Amino acid sequence: MSQQSATSATNPAAADLVGRSNRLGQDPRNTNYAGGNTSAKGTEIDPVTGQPVELLWVKGSGGDLGTLTEKNLAVLRLDRMRALVDVYPGVDREDEMVAAFDYCLHGKGGAAPSIDTAMHGLVDAPHVDHLHPDSGIAIATAADGEALTRECFGDRVVWVPWRRPGFQLGLDIAEIKKANPQAIGCILGGHGITAWGSTSDEAEQRSLDIIRTAEAFIARRTEELATAGKHPFGAVVPGREALAESERQAKAAALAPTVRGIASADKPQVGHFTDDDVVLDFLARESLGRLAELGTSCPDHFLRTKVKPLVVDLPADAEVEAVVERLAELHAAYREDYAGYYDRNKTPDSPAMRGADPAIVLVPGVGMFSFGKDKQTARVASEFYINAINVMRGAEAISTYAPIDEAEKFRIEYWALEEAKLQRMPAPKPLATRVALVTGAGSGIGRAIAERLAAEGACVVVADMNMEGAQEVAAQLGGPDKAVAVHADVTDEAAVSAMIDAAVLAFGGLDLVVNNAGLSISKPLLETTAKDWDLQHDVMARGSFLVAREAARAMIAQKLGGDIVYIASKNSLFAGPNNIAYSATKADQAHQVRLLAAELGAHGIRVNGVNPDGVVRGSGIFAGGWGAQRAKTYGVPEEELGAYYAQRTLLKREVLPEHVAAAVFALTGPDLVQTTGLHVPVDSGVAAAFLR
Structure with a gap:
């Protein structure tokens, strides 16, 4: 047998x-x-x-x-x-x-x-x-x-x-x-x-x-x-033509946080943006309103895209402020319309309404925003709506598009079998749907933070001056549905703005920012040059300010709250030798935490800090020469510096990058949601740096 x-x-x-x-x-x-x-x-x-x-x-x-x-x-x-x-x-x-x-x-x-x-x-x-x-x-x-x-x-x-x-x-x-x-x-x-x-x-x-x-x-x-001078979708409507690519991208980035906030009113969502030619052509045509209102037909399509999209009814060159104002009105109307659809078709045994926010938002001249429980779901929703556009165009070329009626759509959307499938889905990870940006994430502490946030379910924007290192980390985290790499010179105002734009275009918005980018030059006062001082303050004090400011713009527009975390240092409190420029800029960062926590709390944005010390192994700063300088200061071999730092602590344990990452997760995860303005020491116990 x-x-x-x-x-x-x-x-x-x-x-x-x-x-x-x-x-x-x-x-x-x-x-x-x-x-x-x-x-x-x-x-x-x-x-x-x-x-x-x-x-x-x-x-x-x-x-x-x-x-x-x-x-x-x-x-x-x-x-x-x-x-x-x-x-x-x-x-x-x-x-x-x-x-x-x-x-x-x-x-x-x-x-x-x-x-x-x-x-x-x-x-x-x-x-x-x-x-x-x-x-x-x-x-x-x-x-x-x-x-x-x-x-x-x-x-x-x-x-x-x-x-x-x-x-x-x-x-x-x-x-x-x-x-x-x-x-x-x-x-x-x-x-x-x-x-x-x-x-x-x-x-x-x-x-x-x-x-x-x-x-x-x-x-x-x-x-x-x-041949007859016609198009399946009708003529192009003047004023709805696609904007130039650079203008489209800039406007999409400006609108993305607001649009994501709309799509996340009932439940947080991750976003995706596309300005595919198929989409832009559809948005420019006279049949847009009629066809969008009819919605999709194939069950696979509307289960991902909802029965119909939200369509902005303004010309392509409308000011961002005008579009934002109109979006609020259209969102209210969309929610009322969806509730009516649910009420018209529900039966005594129908599952509860799952949410009345759009999964697809169409902006003529700009493109399409799509949303889902993660980046892949949001991206696939976009692909499905492009499928639906192709279907509509084909049907209009040979006849008239006539999808199944809304009662049948409702039967499938709120099908008991579909509900059972949703109930079988595994519980989301703690940071699911959250979009995180980590500066200096191409190596060292930043890389460890990016890895931990991704492991906890966040979409991660890996920002670093070293683009090759950032790309390596993003690939290791799972590629564009999980993480993207962006070039980040945090000292440059335009570059910081471009970095935030890249983040919101990649994942729809921004929820969690870690100001980690840094460097250090260890010198006595008399050997510290103005250039040394300016460089460290530009990267860490000015850079953290610029990143926090631009991130706060996006978070406030989203209306979903958020987290900003500063990787400061034990040196923000402890007066160590030969370290005037580094320690002073870390003290600046530490006070930014307090100031921003007080200012941004009204928007639900929490601002906290982490004060590490003695992170030698795996640290980009120490590998860049800081380790040799500090070893010389303390009179120990560089390879023994980590052990030296550990022995001067209360716990006698070496601090590693993953310990700092754990503190970032603790501050941004589900357990400390009432905490803001806090500095968490990750130094194995340095009594001289106790907060007081």
Whole structure:
């Protein structure tokens, strides 16, 4: 008897399925991120009976076709799955069938079956693809989609009227395939496409055939419009044309904190900005208002983008202040409208309203802001709305865009199965949704702080004079969905402003700033030059002031509060030898903490400090010559300096960069939310530096 795992990808059908899925999913023309699902049927030896058993391998819930692996497949016994037809209680109770799929699973491991599993198991074909291509959805959402399907495909592709994904849709498609043996697939009204084949290659080629045929059909109609001097979205509206790139970016940065505050009124969100040409063209056209109000149609789209966006109804060259004022009015109207949508469609068993803020904000001439629980979700929402724009353009080229109605959208948005999926999500990390900027984060203490904040769930802007070092840290933290690198000369006012702009464009706004950039020159008073003095004050006193000022602008505009943390020093209190310039500027930083805590508290912005001492190992400052200077001052070998510092403390323990990072997290995490104006010593106990 074979002991081979029932979920082994050594099965040819499963192996072919993974390859086919990856090829289809990696081309955005075929399907959106995490959208669609694929399956294969085949035979393996049951390790219990030793007899062949028919199995279904299907992409599980939450997976992505482009990156699908064997572990993302659900594996079910076909005989048990098909037997569910006999106990199906009808469309009013079809959601109960999802739980029944668990009783059809075969073997250990594998992904949870998705709602579309019935489609794949009940359709009588060895290989089935369900995809969300823009071209297919354009036909699926056209007002006369059924007639257009016949015109585009003849009888090779069959129209299936809109039905919410589920067991009944699987039965419908199975019946339609049986009644149309000549068909290679179908257009699912309002939704997407499904294709099938007797081999994996045939299913893949049929999927591509449907997609490319639809693309060509739409392209011909679009060209016919262009020849007649028309555009699917109508004419460009004067005053809504795209601004020049530099002007777009500057205006987007100026608006981003306000927009993020609007999107986060109910629940904090991370943001993403795009000024893709597809978006800018849509925003400039006369059909913008009508189409945006209709909203998206494909369930994958509106679950990420909400049923419709918030659209700024001002010309592209409107002053930032005017747009900010109008956004407040539009936000109030959007929330009222969304509450009306919820109230019109809710049922006694509907989940509570999850929030009435927009996920997509469109600003003509500038671009699109999108939001989600993390950067990836925000970015994908942006990609999905671009998919939706492509769908609208295609539908308007061949007919009139007519998405599913709001009652059906509500049924999916507030679906009990969708709510259950949300409830299964792991608890967010303590700093989830927070955007942190750390100066001097390319090495040493700053790097340790960036690493700790990222580990606790924050999106991190790694700022440093050494761009190569900053890029290395950002990459190590997980790349652009987790961290970005920016060049930072904190002594330069324009450079600091550009750094903050880069931060808010990367993640939507700013919540947490760590003033860590620093250097030190250890000299006696008589050897300290004015240049030494100015350099240290420029970087740490002036630099911290500039960073705090520009960060506060963004935080105040967001209206979400925030944290500013200064990495000061034990030397801000302790009068050590040969250290006049460094210690004086650290005292300046320490008092900035007190002053800003008093000033910014009214905006919910907390300002605190950390006073480290003796951080030798891993410190950028010590590696840059400060260690040799201090070792000379204290008359010890440089390699023993850390131990020397430790021995003069009460705890006799060396201080490391990660200890400073832990203090930053303690000050900015969930436990000290009532604390501001505090300096936390991280020095293993230096009695002379006790606060008093």
